Amino acid sequence: MDEDLLTSTVDLAQKLGAEYAEARLHKIKTTGCLLRNGVPEPATIGDAYGIGIRVICSGSLAFSATNDLSRENVKVILEKAVKRAKASSSLLEHRILFSEEKTISADWRAKEKKSIENVGFEDLFGMLKNIEYQIKDGRAGVAFPNRLLASTTLLEEKMYMNSDGARIRSRVPRLGFYSYITTSYQGKTVTITIPSGYSQLGESGGWEVVDRLKIYEYVQKKAENLALVVKNDQRPPKETVDVVLGPDVSGIIAHESAGHPGEADRILGREAAQAGESYLKSDDIGLKIGSEEAYVSDDPTIPHSNGFYLYDDEGVPARKRRLIEAGVIREFLHNKSTAYEFGVSSNGASRSTSYDREPIIRMANTFVEPGDYSLEELLEDIRLGVYIKSFMEWNIDDKRFNQRYVGLEAYMIEKGEIKGMVRNPILEITTPKLWSSVDARGKEVEFVAATCGKGDPMQGAPVWTGGPDMRLRAIRVGAR
Amino acid sequence: MEIIELTDLALREALKLGATDVSAICAKNNENQIRFSNNSITVTKNIKSLELFLYVAKDRKRMIGVTSNPSAEGIKRFASDLIKACKVISPSPEYTPLPKGEFSYPLHGIYDKKLAEDGVKLIEFAKEAVDAGLEAGATRVSGSLMASEEEIAILTSGDARGKDKTTKILLNVRAFTDEGTSGHGLSCAARLTDFNPSEAGRVAGDYAKVSINPHPWEEGICDLVTMPTVTADVVQHIGSFSSAFTVDAGLSFLIDKVDQKVGVDEFTLRDYGVVEGGLGGRGFDDEGVPTRENIIIEKGVLKGYLHNSTTARKFGKSSTGNAGIIEPNPWNLVVDPGTMSVDDIIKEVKRGILVTNNWYTRFQNMRTGEYSTIPRDAAFLIENGKIKHPVVGLRISDSIPRQLASILGISKERRWIEWWEVSIPTLAPTMLIKDVTITKALR
Missing domain, CATH: 3.30.2290.10 (PmbA/TldD superfamily)
Incomplete structure (x- = not known):
């Protein structure tokens, strides 16, 4: 070069x-x-x-x-x-x-x-x-x-x-x-x-x-x-039940409803006409949006990760960003322009996917932080519930408030034990309701790779999404 | 070197190295863009690129490459890399020789020299859109405006030789009120004379203003009016699912449906390589076959799939001029006009929802076409043939096959749609669809 x-x-x-x-x-x-x-x-x-x-x-x-x-x-x-x-x-x-x-x-x-x-x-x-x-x-x-x-x-x-x-x-x-x-x-x-x-x-x-x-x-x-x-043709229960989400699901949720709304360029309206804005406002640092068990971070420095980098495309060192801690919004993702607007330092989130794309704020590896429960412990006091281990269809509105994840591999939970499969349970829920319903997290975080779309012209950025098993209390799961 | 000379060099080099089939395509692009938000410009962009696409086959082994280094030396090295790679991959039982010419390509006028000039007045156009949105009652206007020119040339070992040149200008405007409502407007054209930034801004501003004080919507089944931007999103997925590759890979709800009824009599869907008033496209596909009009669905009956020469041979058909070497794709989708005005369509609705824009369409099962998508910007309750009030917080959760069979009305008026969410240019009408499932989020 x-x-x-x-x-x-x-x-x-x-x-x-x-x-x-x-x-x-x-x-x-x-x-x-x-x-x-x-x-x-x-x-x-x-x-x-x-x-x-x-x-x-x-x-x-x-x-x-x-x-x-x-x-x-x-x-x-x-x-x-x-x-x-x-x-x-x-x-x-x-x-x-x-x-x-x-x-x-x-x-x-x-x-x-x-x-x-x-x-x-x-x-x-x-x-x-x-x-x-x-x-x-x-x-x-x-x-x-x-x-x-x-x-x-x-x-x-x-x-x-x-x-x-x-x-x-x-x-x-x-x-x-x-x-x-x-x-x-x-x-x-x-x-x-x-x-x-x-x-x-x-x-x-x-x-x-x-x-x-x-x-x-x-x-x-x-x-x-x-x-x-x-x-499997078993319909999900109609009543409100406890739900355990597998790592694939907690990972996509971390990305969609904690990572994206925390992008400062969306908060300022720069992506309004395409990827959209955010339900969060500029002065929402410190806002309580979830339970004491809601923890989400984004960290580009995880070795071997799909979204790995050490310096962003504005020359700023990468570091771990704690987006939500104990249910409180702690940090947004910044480039040097939004950092100036917010009066903070950039936390190195600016990336470009190709020579012909401008650097913009991107997530790297976004995940729900681990807790201290085993899967058995997450399940043990659930009388009737659903374990949504993976998903296919999902979407979220352009303010990152109203979202839906439709289960693929999913099981009934009865008296603390995983039972037979259940067909396409739907978690359709607002962001505050979702994070407020989390009451426990598993010990082990798993990641999958994804391509995150943002920008105009479109930029597909390599990321990881991840998390542990995560328990939500008193949730309605619909059916297709 | 001119792009035709670069393709010639690539073709000759690959043949010299022993390729039996070669398709060389060189594309030169010039894109000028303005992005704006909160009534202020955020960035101007100019992106110039010259890329070579090269397909080679040797001993029934097939390689595709795209390089952004189409210098004479770069082309020779790239052709050599592709031929070398052929040595280590397996021959394909589905190898099909490239179609043989001579071909003649359709002439068209999808080009406006003014859009190709660096001095195209994008800032003034963006300002017109912002001012119109504000004048209509919005307080913030955001958007993007892109003018682009593509010059492309093809040479194949099948004696295809063609050149094409197109332009387009795409404006996507979103207007917001202080109350948090939003509206969306588009102007998409191949020529400046068909481009109207003020109208796009005004529509966005109007929608934002009339959406103030939206009512939450209760979930259930109701009739749905899809304005052209929403119709285009559904239609682009139908177009993609009609690709023979998608069908052959088992990923389409149109499998085994040829000559069967898949929609109502009023629904006809066509694809054109180039079409007057369309947004780009080309006179030839990636195998050098002339593009043409293809009827995908005629009066509700699936007439066939979109093919390249490989899928065509497998299905016992001829290429439809939609190659993609791996995957045939639609170029410009056109829904035939209906007989109703948009007002007539609204009058037909006893109780339903009108949706002006949507995003984030995802499928649960591609074989059944079950999907959901989220309306964004303005949406309205219609009762007894009249728009009653704005609504918010809904999601369309349905299946495309069911919707195709449940269309109650198609408008005469249509609009060309291409934007961030609709990547395949589509001429789309307003449609009325019966009994659509609407869901909402647990709060």
Whole structure:
């Protein structure tokens, strides 16, 4: 990567009158394999490399990007960015200012034992063929007539520089797996995903991720449990009951109803026209929205995580953010612009997914913090309840207040014990009611990988969602 | 080098390295965007890219690549990487040779030079939208405005050779009142003459204002009026589920439904590569096959799936010009107009809900089409043919097959929709759907 190009770009931006300038060389190499009913689809290679530039002139922000890295072209797009920023004043009611942050010079890498660059298509297809062999005959009398299995690698390399003096290089490899499976039993058909909820198994790292995630064992176990979903017609109870949510469900809830509403750019209205705003207001730090047992954090620094990073795309060190503690809103996710507005320091949440996307506030690895209960202890005093272990359909309104999660693998709880399966229980609930109903959390946190959508043009950011088993008291679960 | 020369270089290089099938597509994009919120500009953007898409097959082994380094050296290296990868992957029993030309491609006028210029007056347009929203009664207006140009060229080993060029301008406006209500407006066009930022801003502002003091909605079953933005969201999913790949992967409620009734007589859905007034698209697909009009559903009967040459061979059909090498996709979806005005549709409703916008559509079971989606912005109770008052806090929880069979009315008026939530350009009417399940959250 051409460091001189970044230096000359940032220098020239300042000469042209920019109060602030940054430039980022961003390279993403991807490979992907898809096996459909044992038949290989064309394998894919992606190779995206270019430069993204941001300048602030007269309080106005402009972003330009190109994959033509010739000096002349980069100079032209920079000059146009400065010109655009200056010309924006007729619709600029609010000057954009950045918080002052410590100047960082760093070169960091996500750990990797077996280099992602040495993972070949034979490895990726080999993994899929093994899984295909594992599951193609179905389970427990349930046929799997359609199986779509996917494996991916990604290598993200960046070099970043800004006019405050930050200089950062980074390298993050990632590996992932996801699948769609049709299950069929006595004429009834249900589509499922492994992992559930259209998520993925994924981490940062090299080929060792396959062993670390125990992908074969995971798929084997999930296939056995999820096969039974199609056999089940038991309706969920109509009365109010206690509910235990599995890690997949507590994880998506942490992401959707604690992480997203805590993004400061949404709170300030910057994403209003697309991803939406937030039920939280700027002065809601300290607001009680849940029980003493509601704890949610976001932490980009978890080793091996899918959302792993050490410095964000504004050159700010990453750290753990405690979003909700004992039911109280403790911290929002910030970039340097929102940090300035709130009079705080940035907590390093600004990320861009490609050279041609502006950095915006993103979650990394968002999770419900563990408690001190075993699953047996969570269940033991439940007379009648439902254990929603995983989900498929979900959605939440654009203020992150009214949400719904529809169970996939779910069981009745009777007198403290897990009984037979129950079909598609629906948790449809407001955010305060949800977090206020939590009364206990399990000891073990589990994560799955996901792609979080935000921004315009859209940016799909790699994240983890996670949590422990989590108990909610006195909840209504509907049925489809 | 011109994009056609880059595709030529890629084609020749891949053939020289032993590929039996090659499709080389080079696309040059120029996007200018303004985003604004709280009546103020938040960022201006310019994104320029030149990318090469390359499909190669050798010994029935198939690879696809996309590179953002289409220099002469970069192309040679990329073609070599793809051919080398062919050595380690398995041949596909479903390998199908690329279709052979010569092809001729439809001419169209989906291009406006003014939208391709850097000086396009986006700031003025954004200001018009903001001012109109405020004038209509909103206190905050947010949105995004994107003008884009795409120039694209294809060369294939099947003697396909084509070039195309399109522009479009998309404005998405959301207006808010101090009472916390919101309204949504869109203006989507291929030419500046069809673009109306003031109207989009005014509609958003009007909806926000008339939504003040919404009533909570009780769950249950009622009739639903979907305005074009909501109709388009449902229709884009029908379009995607009609892809033969999705069908073959077992992930569609349209499996085994060809020539069967899947909707009411009044519902006809077409797809066009390019269509007058449409938003982009192309004259050729990724295999070089000319795009065309395809009828997906005609008078409620599923006529067929969208195909590339691989799925077509498997299904015993011809390509419909919708490749995607892996997955055929719709280009521009068009619902035929109905016979009613929007006012007539509202008059038909004894008790129901009118929804102006929605987001976050997710499926519980793709084989049954069971899904839910959340209305956002303005929604209204209709009683005895009249809009009564705004409502809030509802969720549509239904299945698409049931809805298709329960359409009671389709409007004559239609709008082109493309925005953050509807990525496939869709010409959509207002529709009246009977007996839709509406749910609400436990508070």
